[in-house]
Amino acid sequence: MAWFSLRDSLLHLVTTPVLLLPLIAALALALCAAAGLRWPVTALLSGLVVALVSFVYSPLTTAALTAWLSSQLPQPPPPVPGPALAVLVGRSPEIAAASTALAARLLQQGRIQAIYVSGDGPATAQRLLDLGVPPQRIAGDSCARTTWENAGLTSTWIRAHHNAAELPAILLITDPWQLPRASRAFQRQQLPVTPIPAVPVLPPLQSNRLALRESAATVLYGLQGRM
Numbered sequence: 001m002a003w004f005s006l007r008d009s010l011l012h013l014v015t016t017p018v019l020l021l022p023l024i025a026a027l028a029l030a031l032c033a034a035a036g037l038r039w040p041v042t043a044l045l046s047g048l049v050v051a052l053v054s055f056v057y058s059p060l061t062t063a064a065l066t067a068w069l070s071s072q073l074p075q076p077p078p079p080v081p082g083p084a085l086a087v088l089v090g091r092s093p094e095i096a097a098a099s100t101a102l103a104a105r106l107l108q109q110g111r112i113q114a115i116y117v118s119g120d121g122p123a124t125a126q127r128l129l130d131l132g133v134p135p136q137r138i139a140g141d142s143c144a145r146t147t148w149e150n151a152g153l154t155s156t157w158i159r160a161h162h163n164a165a166e167l168p169a170i171l172l173i174t175d176p177w178q179l180p181r182a183s184r185a186f187q188r189q190q191l192p193v194t195p196i197p198a199v200p201v202l203p204p205l206q207s208n209r210l211a212l213r214e215s216a217a218t219v220l221y222g223l224q225g226r227m
Helices: 002-014 017-034 039-057 059-070 093-108 122-130 147-161 179-188 204-223
Strands: 084-089 112-118 138-141 170-174 194-197
Touching (some): 002 017, 017 039, 059 179, 084 093, 084 147, 093 170, 112 122, 122 138, 138 147, 147 179, 170 179, 179 204
Parallel strands (some): 084 112, 170 194
């Protein structure tokens, strides 16, 4: 948990331009001053460095990272007959709004039989009830603190409530940025899932922040051997 706190602080710094760009500018000015460069050259180089770093927060970067994350999605498992189980993982209210709406629609269409919500508060389950989902069709936990724990607790619940030889198809529903990493986490814990993106309505900067954060987290998962 100490690592999570440090990691989140670093990610918050990197994904927040009003924090990172002044820091980059100050660092560039200090390095130029230490090198004994004249002020016009110092100003020019510092401005160029800040401009290059600010490109990280552009829509083009968001689109490129989103496309790269999509390429990390695993192949879906073979189809399983019968209605599936939808799994939602805890995220922000905007993402929860998109994922619950999609899950409720799939239930109304008869494509899923139940919805499991992992690592989120009662608000997400209440949103499902407000969308007309019967309470007996909703299960979940509020214990998972990480995507890896989402997969572990969901697997425990599924195997406790279904015959091991007749596990339902599992549709994993979350935002397109977390989806590749979450799908791999479930897959590594012997729970093959079909990834289903729920695209939330977000301001461009928030989409960029999620793309940056999940790209970094996906790389970290790869280094840990979890992809």
